[in-house]
Amino acid sequence: MMSELPLMNDLPRAELPGSQTGNPEPLILASGSPRRAQLLAAAGYEFSVQPASDSAECGICSRETAPEMVARLAYRKAADVVARIDDGLVLAADTVASCVGSILGKPHDRDHAEEMLRLLSGREHDVYTGVCFWSRRDEKFVVDVVRTRLRMAELSKEQLHEHLESLQWEGKAGAFGYQDGNDWLTVIGNDSESNVVGLPMERLAELLENFNQNAEKITTPTTDSIESSDSSCS
Numbered sequence: 107m108m109s110e111l112p113l114m115n116d117l118p119r120a121e122l123p124g125s126q127t128g129n130p131e132p133l134i135l136a137s138g139s140p141r142r143a144q145l146l147a148a149a150g151y152e153f154s155v156q157p158a159s160d161s162a163e164c165g166i167c168s169r170e171t172a173p174e175m176v177a178r179l180a181y182r183k184a185a186d187v188v189a190r191i192d193d194g195l196v197l198a199a200d201t202v203a204s205c206v207g208s209i210l211g212k213p214h215d216r217d218h219a220e221e222m223l224r225l226l227s228g229r230e231h232d233v234y235t236g237v238c239f240w241s242r243r244d245e246k247f248v249v250d251v252v253r254t255r256l257r258m259a260e261l262s263k264e265q266l267h268e269h270l271e272s273l274q275w276e277g278k279a280g281a282f283g284y285q286d287g288n289d290w291l292t293v294i295g296n297d298s299e300s301n302v303v304g305l306p307m308e309r310l311a312e313l314l315e316n317f318n319q320n321a322e323k324i325t326t327p328t329t330d331s332i333e334s335s336d337s338s339c340s
């Protein structure tokens with residue numbers, strides 16, 4: 107269970123912008139990911155949940171890198187929810203794994219999960235999470251991307267079979283859940299563990315603390331502001 111993992115302890119929390127004047131915007135998590143809600147709640151944030159529509163998460167662009175992609179999708183998910191609310195600080199995120207040039211999102215089915223795990227097995231790889239905070243009240247947003255480097259031990263036939271049978275790969279980028287406590291998966295160095303699970307909690311606190319200084323004003327209120335320049339994007 108995720109709540110038993112060390113990554114759920116001592117998660118940093120920052121005050122929301124506007125707290126100093128007693129008038130913070132309500133925090134809205136633009137995500138249907140139970141992991142993201144668990145992380146935010148464990149850190150002590152109060153928030154409501156309004157997942158972005160599926161159409162916000164569209165398109166893999168052939169020349170887009172993993173960090174570019176997660177930044178674009180986090181922005182699109184935030185924009186999708188912002189369009190439906192009158193007030194609120196929206197938080198959206200997108201997570202992918204990246205290994206030897208391949209970007210790994212959520213597997214479509216068991217075969218796809220197996221393909222991803224065979225690629226990752228015995229290799230170091232990166233998990234990128236893009237995050238976007240968007241203030242509806244101020245029409246300002248900030249986007250950032252955090253990378254965590256991991257190593258997956260070489261999986262035996264039995265380990266691969268057991269993991270696929272467990273269905274723990276479902277809905278998880280790269281077909282694994284770091285929070286599921288598999289001893290064949292380790293974070294390298296001091297990189298963020300919560301980032302792997304869907305939210306870089308340390309960076310979120312920094313982004314909130316500096317939101318007023320760093321956030322950019324929305325000039326064109328569309329989902330296109332952080333689109334890739336690649337014309338093959340869908």
Ligand SMILES: Cc1cn([C@H]2C[C@H](O)[C@@H](COP(=O)(O)OP(=O)(O)OP(=O)(O)O)O2)c(=O)[nH]c1=O
Pocket residue numbers: 136137138139140141142157158163183199200201202203212233277278279280282283284285302303304
């Ligand atoms: C790598 C990894 C990913 N994940 C999850 C986090 C995300 O839920 C998911 C990546 O998919 P995302 O598209 O980032 O998120 P989502 O579709 O689950 O939710 P939403 O778009 O509504 O925010 O993979 C884990 O839970 N553990 C892991 O170790």
